[in-house]
Amino acid sequence: MAFDYDLFVIGAGSGGVRASRLAAMAGAKVAVAEEYRAGGTCVVRGCIPKKYMVYASEFGRAIEHAKGYGWSVDTPTYDHNLFMDRMHREIDRLSGIYARNVRNAGVEIIEERAEFVDAHTLKLMTSGRTVTAQKILIATGGSPIMPKNVEGIDLAISSNEMFHLDAIPGHIVIVGGGYIAVEFAAIMNGLGARVCIVYRGETVLRGFDDDVRTHVHDELKRKGVKVITNASPTRIVKAGGKLSMALSNGESVTADKVLFAVGREPYTRGLGLDKAGVKVNDKGAVVVDDYSRASVPHIFAVGDVTDRLNLTPVAIREGQAFAQTEFMNMPTQFDHAGVPHAVFAQPPVGIVGLSEADARQKFGRVDIYKTRFRPMKDMLTGDEERVLMKVVVRAEDERVVGVHIVGPDAPEIIQAVAIAVKMGATKPDFDRTCALHPSIAEELVTLRDKFVPPELKPV
Numbered sequence: 001m002a003f004d005y006d007l008f009v010i011g012a013g014s015g016g017v018r019a020s021r022l023a024a025m026a027g028a029k030v031a032v033a034e035e036y037r038a039g040g041t042c043v044v045r046g047c048i049p050k051k052y053m054v055y056a057s058e059f060g061r062a063i064e065h066a067k068g069y070g071w072s073v074d075t076p077t078y079d080h081n082l083f084m085d086r087m088h089r090e091i092d093r094l095s096g097i098y099a100r101n102v103r104n105a106g107v108e109i110i111e112e113r114a115e116f117v118d119a120h121t122l123k124l125m126t127s128g129r130t131v132t133a134q135k136i137l138i139a140t141g142g143s144p145i146m147p148k149n150v151e152g153i154d155l156a157i158s159s160n161e162m163f164h165l166d167a168i169p170g171h172i173v174i175v176g177g178g179y180i181a182v183e184f185a186a187i188m189n190g191l192g193a194r195v196c197i198v199y200r201g202e203t204v205l206r207g208f209d210d211d212v213r214t215h216v217h218d219e220l221k222r223k224g225v226k227v228i229t230n231a232s233p234t235r236i237v238k239a240g241g242k243l244s245m246a247l248s249n250g251e252s253v254t255a256d257k258v259l260f261a262v263g264r265e266p267y268t269r270g271l272g273l274d275k276a277g278v279k280v281n282d283k284g285a286v287v288v289d290d291y292s293r294a295s296v297p298h299i300f301a302v303g304d305v306t307d308r309l310n311l312t313p314v315a316i317r318e319g320q321a322f323a324q325t326e327f328m329n330m331p332t333q334f335d336h337a338g339v340p341h342a343v344f345a346q347p348p349v350g351i352v353g354l355s356e357a358d359a360r361q362k363f364g365r366v367d368i369y370k371t372r373f374r375p376m377k378d379m380l381t382g383d384e385e386r387v388l389m390k391v392v393v394r395a396e397d398e399r400v401v402g403v404h405i406v407g408p409d410a411p412e413i414i415q416a417v418a419i420a421v422k423m424g425a426t427k428p429d430f431d432r433t434c435a436l437h438p439s440i441a442e443e444l445v446t447l448r449d450k451f452v453p454p455e456l457k458p459v
């Protein structure tokens with residue numbers, strides 16, 4: 001049977017763009033359908049605009065700090081419309097570059113939603129056209145979860161709307177304790193909003209190392225974010241221009257905006273996966289093997305829709321591995337171990353490898369090296385912010401299996417450390433490396449003493 005395309009990709013986000021470009025450059029006839037904007041979540045409503053908002057939110061504190069160094073600054077003001085206008089112009093530019101690069105590689109971009117009709121056929125939902133393809137790649141990403149069991153949920157917003165606020169709210173309540181909730185809490189706090197986090201657990205950032213969680217939780221509170229723990233919302237009502245949210249612990253909070261950042265789910269709703277026979281798990285994620293092959297041999301999935309490790313560089317690498325395997329005669333699996341990641345809070349977090357708890361569970365005996373200190377720069381600013389550095393070492397062979405940093409430039413530092421960790425560096429390798437002085441990162445190579453829990457210290 002002759003197909004319209006060798007490869008049809010659903011979704012022009014991080015994974016879909018990389019896969020479609022490489023497949024087309026290898027000579028395949030490729031089309032990619034995109035229902036919203038080329039570039040996907042990362043470029044349009046994720047990493048990139050989020051990082052611009054992080055930058056915007058940091059200047060207030062930097063101006064305060066400058067006073068400690070002798071600068072005098074008149075009352076600084078922030079123009080939200082000006083910033084948003086500039087940020088969106090940059091996003092438009094980037095989205096345009098993505099679309100252009102895809103076209104230049106010979107890929108046809110179809111600006112419509114695509115849904116499965118059967119295992120080789122897709123319907124394009126605006127034109128009503130159907131197309132067939134020999135191979136299909138599902139790269140539809142994820143979408144924010146808005147829990148339907150909260151009465152009045154329609155009054156709340158998701159991370160998508162955070163990039164289109166007309167003004168910084170006087171008071172915002174953020175429901176959730178994951179990285180997106182924590183990042184927006186820091187952003188809104190830095191831009192002058194009163195911020196309250198409502199979290200159903202005890203400490204934010206579930207899944208991260210416990211020391212990192214406590215450090216970030218305490219820093220949020222120290223910077224003035226109110227954190228209500230062990231509570232979840234039950235009802236939201238509008239009253240006198242404000243939103244009032246009732247909580248499971250009997251409290252209620254009132255705010256101008258309520259943001260739900262309680263997680264994301266694979267975006268497979270309405271895609272017609274059942275018509276193609278593609279299996280999903282209980283969260284709706286497409287089930288794939290190590291080569292991103294779904295339960296139907298000619299259908300594949302990469303990125304957030306597979307719910308493996310939901311990060312942009314991972315989606316890109318999975319897309320690349322798929323194209324290499326299927327169109328470049330180079331069978332490639334992406335290795336999901338040792339992927340560095342960040343939380344762009346204030347101070348930011350950078351992490352690679354395992355948490356202490358996960359390492360103990362996996363390896364039994366581990367050694368911990370850690371330090372907390374005030375960075376040199378803050379000695380003159382009076383800021384009480386602390387840096388945390390923690391290195392998790394497998395006792396058996398002294399291999400470094402986890403590095404966790406909370407502090408200025410932590411994401412930048414961790415990207416470089418990730419190379420050493422991926423290469424299998426040991427603690428003696430770290431020790432042999434000479435310090436770069438004066439820097440925050442030098443602490444990583446000068447950690448000499450194993451951490452001994454206070455209860456085990458000799459008296």
Ligand SMILES: Cc1cc2nc3c(=O)[nH]c(=O)nc-3n(C[C@H](O)[C@H](O)[C@H](O)COP(=O)(O)OP(=O)(O)OC[C@H]3O[C@@H](n4cnc5c(N)ncnc54)[C@H](O)[C@@H]3O)c2cc1C
Pocket residue numbers: 010011012013014015016033034035036037038039040041042043045046047048050112113114115139140141142159180267271302303304305310311312313315
């Ligand atoms: C607020 C926020 C902050 C984030 N920050 C970071 C960060 O700092 N670092 C990081 O690494 N990751 C971050 N992420 C995660 C990152 O954005 C995702 O991991 C990444 O975008 C996943 O890429 P993807 O290709 O799987 O999907 P996406 O980039 O989501 O692309 C999927 C595309 O498919 C399109 N689509 C969906 N269904 C259809 C259909 N049926 N037909 C046609 N088109 C369709 C969508 O419109 C979308 O453009 C963040 C995410 C959010 C929400």
